Amino acid sequence: MASSDPRAELISLLPRLRRFAYGLTGDGHQADDLVQAGCLKAIERWSQYQGGTSLASWLFRILQTTWLDEYRTRQRQQTDSWDEGFEELMGDDGTTLLEARSEARAVRRLVADLPEDQRAVLMLVAVEGLSYKEAAEVLELPLGTVMSRLARARARLAEGLGAKGR
Amino acid sequence: MTIDTMTLLAYLDGQLEHEADYERVEQALQQDAGLRERLQALVQQSATIRSAFRTKLEEPVPPQLVAAILNAPWPQTQAVGQRSKPQSAADLAARPAVDPAPPSPWRRLWRHWVGALLGGPSGSGNQGGARSGAGGAAAGGGASAGAGRGAGLVAWAPGRLLQGVALASLVWVVLLLWVWPQAVPSAPRPHWAQSGAPVHDERVLTALQAVASAQVVRIGADTLEVLGSFERAPGQHCREVQELRQSVGAQTQKQTLAVLCQTPDSGWEVAFAASETVPVGAFETASGAQQAALQAFYEGLGAVQFLSADEENARLTAGWQGPAPRP
Numbered sequence: 001m002a003s004s005d006p007r008a009e010l011i012s013l014l015p016r017l018r019r020f021a022y023g024l025t026g027d028g029h030q031a032d033d034l035v036q037a038g039c040l041k042a043i044e045r046w047s048q049y050q051g052g053t054s055l056a057s058w059l060f061r062i063l064q065t066t067w068l069d070e071y072r073t074r075q076r077q078q079t080d081s082w083d084e085g086f087e088e089l090m091g092d093d094g095t096t097l098l099e100a101r102s103e104a105r106a107v108r109r110l111v112a113d114l115p116e117d118q119r120a121v122l123m124l125v126a127v128e129g130l131s132y133k134e135a136a137e138v139l140e141l142p143l144g145t146v147m148s149r150l151a152r153a154r155a156r157l158a159e160g161l162g163a164k165g166r
Numbered sequence: 167m168t169i170d171t172m173t174l175l176a177y178l179d180g181q182l183e184h185e186a187d188y189e190r191v192e193q194a195l196q197q198d199a200g201l202r203e204r205l206q207a208l209v210q211q212s213a214t215i216r217s218a219f220r221t222k223l224e225e226p227v228p229p230q231l232v233a234a235i236l237n238a239p240w241p242q243t244q245a246v247g248q249r250s251k252p253q254s255a256a257d258l259a260a261r262p263a264v265d266p267a268p269p270s271p272w273r274r275l276w277r278h279w280v281g282a283l284l285g286g287p288s289g290s291g292n293q294g295g296a297r298s299g300a301g302g303a304a305a306g307g308g309a310s311a312g313a314g315r316g317a318g319l320v321a322w323a324p325g326r327l328l329q330g331v332a333l334a335s336l337v338w339v340v341l342l343l344w345v346w347p348q349a350v351p352s353a354p355r356p357h358w359a360q361s362g363a364p365v366h367d368e369r370v371l372t373a374l375q376a377v378a379s380a381q382v383v384r385i386g387a388d389t390l391e392v393l394g395s396f397e398r399a400p401g402q403h404c405r406e407v408q409e410l411r412q413s414v415g416a417q418t419q420k421q422t423l424a425v426l427c428q429t430p431d432s433g434w435e436v437a438f439a440a441s442e443t444v445p446v447g448a449f450e451t452a453s454g455a456q457q458a459a460l461q462a463f464y465e466g467l468g469a470v471q472f473l474s475a476d477e478e479n480a481r482l483t484a485g486w487q488g489p490a491p492r493p
Binding site for chain 2: 023040043127
């Protein structure tokens, strides 16, 4: 795939990459920084991309490793800004119920509080819709590890949502 | 028989390995009300997780992010030379032929547009690989003439589109519609009806904000090409665009040549617009009347100095903020 223009393909993936990065970072600004850094890396290393494989998966992998390598240390300082920007966006939607909004917020907060390894698996499978096998390839983990992390993440979410009084 | 959460989850996600595993879970579900409840809770939770992140997917992508990617160096040319240098058109045309990989939809679109632009104005059908190579070489020869646009000339050569191709070194199509899954159908259709009208269409705004000149942006069935940029006053930039809009159910399309300028509140407004109705089909360049009107508009402004590709890149990266750096 050396010759198609990677930039056009990357742009078409941006909404998903931003969503994944938002799940990883829990912060809109950091998410966009991460997406930009990841996309530029992908363009630089375009020759390493195996044509015929999923470009989205490759990008998820780059975002995840970039996040682990460079950004994670900053995360702790950012936990307060989790909902920044999101409220406004939801506010535009007249049909959004306050209840749904606060539930969505609670879910995002719970996801943010998950251990790093569980969060990536959850985002890839439950949000991005990757198969377990694809997620295992992205994260370079055995299939069984993906499954157990996913189950643990979802148990924690269930606990957290239940505790929020439902 | 007990089914653990991992298995139940894999059942729900359709990730069990064998048909027998599904049967085993289904049997258990029939017998065990508690298990059904657990499954139901997981289904519910899946929906909750997805919807918690849905807004992020639907949110418009920030133009700066698109711009950063558009302006990233093209990996294949890094070894050859810097990217702002016009690539040889033969190189452009040759590339698809050398690559054994199956063509991606993007590349097909790309080829389509290069073909349309190179072969377009004359309307001839020579869009095959070799022929567009020849056309490309001609366009490459026009590059130096094209660079002359930077020297403030406003003259409209008939081969203007060809120059555009050579100048920008590649033309490719951004499906901005994809970037806005919730495209704004409510956007006012004739958005540059008169001078001074603010530009509201998000997709046009992003094209203005993030797309380099000589790139064609597809907006649904319509196209928008940014033709050039200049600084009208310190800190106030303008971009010349040509738009083709299909009229619904008609055999005609509306072709508009316009100059859109920045407003003090960092928006864009119409400074000049001339529209004509043209038949659907061939890729049309602006008519003589439109070009004359534009020329008169430019003369009214005084000396219009088009930005070079490098200057424009710098402005794009800066989000069109602040005055252009002076050499």
